Amino acid sequence: MAYNNDDGIRVYTTLSSNNADGFLRSVYDNPGDSTFLRYSRLVETYMSNHKRKPEYVARSPGRVNLIGEHIDYEGYSVLPMAIRQDTIVAIGHSDDDLVHVSNVQEGFQESSFSSDFTQAVDMHNHIWTNYVQAAYKGVFEYLRSHEPAKMPKKLVGLNLVIEGQVPQGSGLSSSAAIVCASALAVLGYYGVSVDKGRIAEFTARCEKYVGTESGGMDQAISIMGEKGLAKLVHFKPHLYTEDVPLPQGVTFVVANSLTRSAKAEAAPRQYNMRVVECRLAAAVLGLKLGLTQEQTRQVMTLSEVEPRVQEQGKQYEGAKGSLQGAMAAVVSELLSKDKYTHDDLEQLLGEGSLEHMFASNASQMRSLHVAEEDDGSGQPLGFKLRQRALHVYSEKERVPLFKQVCDSSASAAEKTEQLAQLMNDSQDSCRDLYDCSCEELDHLIQLCRQHGAEASRLTGAGWGGCTVSLVKEERVESFIRMLQQEYYAEYDKIPEEYFLPDAVIGRRPKAGWENIVFASRPSSGGAILKLS
Numbered sequence: 001m002a003y004n005n006d007d008g009i010r011v012y013t014t015l016s017s018n019n020a021d022g023f024l025r026s027v028y029d030n031p032g033d034s035t036f037l038r039y040s041r042l043v044e045t046y047m048s049n050h051k052r053k054p055e056y057v058a059r060s061p062g063r064v065n066l067i068g069e070h071i072d073y074e075g076y077s078v079l080p081m082a083i084r085q086d087t088i089v090a091i092g093h094s095d096d097d098l099v100h101v102s103n104v105q106e107g108f109q110e111s112s113f114s115s116d117f118t119q120a121v122d123m124h125n126h127i128w129t130n131y132v133q134a135a136y137k138g139v140f141e142y143l144r145s146h147e148p149a150k151m152p153k154k155l156v157g158l159n160l161v162i163e164g165q166v167p168q169g170s171g172l173s174s175s176a177a178i179v180c181a182s183a184l185a186v187l188g189y190y191g192v193s194v195d196k197g198r199i200a201e202f203t204a205r206c207e208k209y210v211g212t213e214s215g216g217m218d219q220a221i222s223i224m225g226e227k228g229l230a231k232l233v234h235f236k237p238h239l240y241t242e243d244v245p246l247p248q249g250v251t252f253v254v255a256n257s258l259t260r261s262a263k264a265e266a267a268p269r270q271y272n273m274r275v276v277e278c279r280l281a282a283a284v285l286g287l288k289l290g291l292t293q294e295q296t297r298q299v300m301t302l303s304e305v306e307p308r309v310q311e312q313g314k315q316y317e318g319a320k321g322s323l324q325g326a327m328a329a330v331v332s333e334l335l336s337k338d339k340y341t342h343d344d345l346e347q348l349l350g351e352g353s354l355e356h357m358f359a360s361n362a363s364q365m366r367s368l369h370v371a372e373e374d375d376g377s378g379q380p381l382g383f384k385l386r387q388r389a390l391h392v393y394s395e396k397e398r399v400p401l402f403k404q405v406c407d408s409s410a411s412a413a414e415k416t417e418q419l420a421q422l423m424n425d426s427q428d429s430c431r432d433l434y435d436c437s438c439e440e441l442d443h444l445i446q447l448c449r450q451h452g453a454e455a456s457r458l459t460g461a462g463w464g465g466c467t468v469s470l471v472k473e474e475r476v477e478s479f480i481r482m483l484q485q486e487y488y489a490e491y492d493k494i495p496e497e498y499f500l501p502d503a504v505i506g507r508r509p510k511a512g513w514e515n516i517v518f519a520s521r522p523s524s525g526g527a528i529l530k531l532s
């Protein structure tokens, strides 16, 4: 062992293929020949590109979020699990002072960036290696400001060769997998051990260098995931997780809608826009609940004004039954259901306030301006504040309830029913209040619910990507077969390029079914392997 720190990431030393075997076994459920082959191919590609062996290999998985959608960036806890699909990265030194990044798979152009980590990532040029550069930058920005004693004396040029199996643009967090695996590779190379929670925190900040205003869920679970357990991830006061044992007899089935959600490109209208809308909703709520205009400019998230909303809600508690109902009543009273325009908000929050609030954040500033564009009917796109706040405040309640159900002594059947209700409610809220579903997802979810799933919802950012369904174990096989026939063979919106003809079910995906619709067990998080 190079080092083995319980809180940090374990580094395995392998002197023979036996040790590599141990590593693969500790990480993968069934490391068959194809797992070995995959690692060998990575090392071979590295050797053929760089004429020497890599020094370390790091891996980090994608994830499926079970509940708690679009609330991590508002400061609320979420409940994901790591999946088996991951990204693996081989690393070693290069002969110049650049960081060279290439990919085993076709269609990923190789590229280089300076080993000077203070260089900015060019976020207007969306190339895949930006994620690697963001991770690289993140490692050293973190060390410099938080653990300067661990900062390497000198940064050298590096070679990285990457292979990823997390389907892209599908809400399974291929981006977190590549960012986390790259960060681990760099940490491994420099022999720096950092607490897992801190790695999860700084890798979450990395995606901001690429231009997405992400919360910290994906990186947290990619780093901290554990075989057999979902995790309740908390972000306050600092990042930590609690284990969530899933009920017996049910499985989560992931199904890709095969609609790409082009996250980075669409972010100004979709993801980042929601981050902006939530902040504006928080500001307006704060204003109406006693903050000065000046103070509202400092408010970042809905969680910050929650105490005021709750206080105000006390008057409704009797009438509305629950705290959650009372909060919803306050939000509906204080925020209009109609869109707010830029001008509406400046009237409320003060002239120039919007530009001022988002001045330090170029990505959010873009969304601010997108809101002034035409929505297609001659009106500005605007901001929906009531709907976004209603989603966030209701979704954040479902997360601890989900864990409570899993921890309870109820029967498996009761647990399943209660979890199903929470998941379906989450979907309805994502679709109706947060506007982050889409036609294809709605159709797929309807099919899943009709054909044997106890519940089905989108997972990840939405606007395409995957669904996650709660399915009784004995039904999993027929459920998957049903989707192959009903959705993938019939659904005419899916581009032909995904499929080959199949005599039995009509169409068969080019890439194989196993990454398009699969039953998933919670898998282990990031790890580093030292090569001898």
Ligand code: NG1
Pocket (backbone or CB within 6 Å): 065, 068, 069, 070, 071, 072, 073, 170, 171, 172, 173, 174, 175, 176, 207, 212, 213, 214, 215, 216, 217, 218, 263, 459, 460, 461, 462
């Ligand atoms: P996906 O769709 O997996 O990229 C995104 C965010 C999460 C979270 C979810 C919505 C990134 C890297 N991740 O996930 O932090 O906000 O959307 O719950 O942007």
Ligand code: MG
Pocket (backbone or CB within 6 Å): 173, 174, 175, 176, 218, 263
């Ligand atoms: Mg992502």
